[in-house]
Every structure is written in C-alpha cells, then in structure tokens.
Amino acid sequence: MQVNFNGQLMAEEVPYLPHGNRGLYVGDAVFESLRVMGGKAVFWEDHYLRLMSSMRMLRMEIPMAFTMEFLAEEIKILLEANGLLAQTCRVRLTVFRKAGGRYMPNTNEIDYLLEASALENAFFTLEDSSYEVELFKDYYVNNDLLSTLKTNNKALHVVAGVFAQENGYANCLLINGNKHVVEAINANLFLVKGDTVVTPPLSDGALNGIIRQKLMEVIGKMEGKTLEERSISPFELQKSDELFLTNAIQGILPVTKYRKKQYQSSLASELIGKLNTMARLSVMEG
Structure with a gap:
C-alpha cells in the first residue's frame, strides 16, 4: 500500500x-x-x-x-x-x-x-453481535474546547482501550472531572429513555463528531422524539432503554450491555437507514 x-x-x-x-x-x-x-x-x-x-x-x-x-x-x-x-x-x-x-x-x-x-461494507450497517461497555474511571476527559477536537493527544483513549481489551469489553465510556459521561473511546454517545434522546454537550468535553451532528439533525425532526443536549450522569445509564455510539467510519454502534443492563436497539435500527440516505446524498452532491 x-x-x-x-x-x-x-x-x-x-x-x-x-x-x-x-x-x-x-x-x-x-x-x-x-x-x-x-x-x-x-x-x-x-x-x-x-x-x-x-x-x-x-x-x-x-x-x-x-x-x-x-x-x-x-x-x-x-x-x-x-x-x-x-x-x-x-x-x-x-x-x-x-x-x-x-x-x-x-x-x-x-x-x-x-x-x-x-472497508468490508459499502454502507453503514448495524452489528448484531454483543457489544458490552464499561465506565473507565482512572483518568478524566477535560471539559474544554481542546477535547472537542480530533488531535493526536489521545493517551486517555489509548489507556482506556487497553483497559477494555484486558477486561473483555467492546468499548469504554469516558467521564469528565464532573463525573459526567462524555463519550466512548472512539465514538460519541446517545442515550434513549422513552421518547427522549440525550447526547452530552460539547461543553462537557465531547468530541464534535460529524455523525453526532447529522443524527442530532435527524432526531430533532422526528415526530414523537425529544432531543436533549445535556450532561449525563453514570446513574442514568442503567435506567435507559437504549445506548448507541456513533462515529464517521462505523456509523452507529448499538450497545447491548452495561453491567447488568441489557439494551434494545430500536432507535438505532430506525436511524441507520436515514444515515445511509444522508451519506449517499452527500456523495452525490459532492
């Protein structure tokens, strides 16, 4: 190559x-x-x-x-x-x-x-395999603008990745100094509870992800759904109905398990088609 x-x-x-x-x-x-x-x-x-x-x-x-x-x-x-x-x-x-x-x-x-x-798949697809996550609490994401950028300063994410490998997790959720859940190692986070969809704000240190932006646009227009951009407490994770992660390469990654909580993937399944439509249109117009 x-x-x-x-x-x-x-x-x-x-x-x-x-x-x-x-x-x-x-x-x-x-x-x-x-x-x-x-x-x-x-x-x-x-x-x-x-x-x-x-x-x-x-x-x-x-x-x-x-x-x-x-x-x-x-x-x-x-x-x-x-x-x-x-x-x-x-x-x-x-x-x-x-x-x-x-x-x-x-x-x-x-x-x-x-x-x-x-890449193996031409379009974004949802994996149907187990995807278990855990909180990584050894080090914290800074809640400042530098954390929203994709820089090469990823020591925290690398150590969290090693922790995930050593303990058999597919990914880890990262927290900031205020103990708010910010993102995953390589993806943004969305939490679903009933008709409400929540994603951490950039002011908490979340990466300014492109797919995050696109899905926020889609969810904000969905009938019956309320989109909230606010801080997420770790205590909310096990009370939610659905968790999914997003990034530019894999699109949407539904979380299947966090500790004793098993999750559904209803909204993720609904969004993947909309995301592929947006992706195709962006390429056609580019």
Whole structure:
C-alpha cells in the first residue's frame, strides 16, 4: 500500500517522517477519519470545515492551496494508486506542524499525510453481535474546547482501550472531572429513555463528531422524539432503554450491555437507514 505525504506517493514501509515530527514529538497534530465511497468522502464539507476550524484553534498556518477541491483530489489520487477507487474505504488525513522546536514550534507551517484502507461494507450497517461497555474511571476527559477536537493527544483513549481489551469489553465510556459521561473511546454517545434522546454537550468535553451532528439533525425532526443536549450522569445509564455510539467510519454502534443492563436497539435500527440516505446524498452532491 502507498501513502500520500505532502502530495508525494510512497510505499508505507519507506521512512517518510523525520524523527522530529511534531505529531510524534509532542502530539502537535489534528486528523480526520473519513468514510470514502467511490472516491468521494461522505460528509466531506463537514469534515473539511471541522479540520479548518481545528487548525485555526491550534494556530496552524493553513496553506492557500489547502482547499476542499485540492484535498479531495489528493484523496482520489491515493485511492487510485492503491486500486481502491471503486471501493468503500477508510481514509485518515493527518495534519501536523512542520518539524522543529520543542513545545514552542519553530514554524506554524504544516505537513500532511493521507492513508487509506478498504472497508468490508459499502454502507453503514448495524452489528448484531454483543457489544458490552464499561465506565473507565482512572483518568478524566477535560471539559474544554481542546477535547472537542480530533488531535493526536489521545493517551486517555489509548489507556482506556487497553483497559477494555484486558477486561473483555467492546468499548469504554469516558467521564469528565464532573463525573459526567462524555463519550466512548472512539465514538460519541446517545442515550434513549422513552421518547427522549440525550447526547452530552460539547461543553462537557465531547468530541464534535460529524455523525453526532447529522443524527442530532435527524432526531430533532422526528415526530414523537425529544432531543436533549445535556450532561449525563453514570446513574442514568442503567435506567435507559437504549445506548448507541456513533462515529464517521462505523456509523452507529448499538450497545447491548452495561453491567447488568441489557439494551434494545430500536432507535438505532430506525436511524441507520436515514444515515445511509444522508451519506449517499452527500456523495452525490459532492
């Protein structure tokens, strides 16, 4: 497989990152995980705008050529080089400040890296296997704006992932310093109780997820459903009817079990078709 580093295609095994790469050195990087269908990224405009916003917040210099059209073409070139243009793929776009400096960078200019791999399913699907989660309480998510960005500073999420592996869980739910449930390791969280659907607010430290945004739009328009963006207490988890997680690659992940509580997946099943419709339209219009 080949990767795209600053517009140059090269084999994965070729060393292309300098030892002083700031993404490696101090986690000075942001990224987007994209689901790409037929060479076009799903919800590409939303991902692009989030990337630009994240770069501005981290005071990275955005090149004049770094347009939606330029990056979309770079993705297409990478997929074509790897024989993946006709397939549904996962693409990761990572942007990091150029090497140099320690905590204080020598420059705000950036490098970028594109990587791609094939996905098994063409569209978002719901897994019908067991998906058990547990609270991870060793470390907390900061409830600030930096936590809402997709940065390379993911030590908390990595340690939570190791905890999940060691204890046989599919995922972990993360909490902030106020003991509010914020998100999962790799996904946003939705809780369903009766006709009310709740998702944690960004002010609690939740990632500003693209699929989260899209489903909030859909749920907010559903007859008989009330959408609330508010803090979630761990005590609410076992009292809820349904929990599901969302991210850009897998779409919707229904939680089947948390401690002694077993969950249904009625709303998740209803939403997956709507999400696929939105995804197809975004690709057609892109």
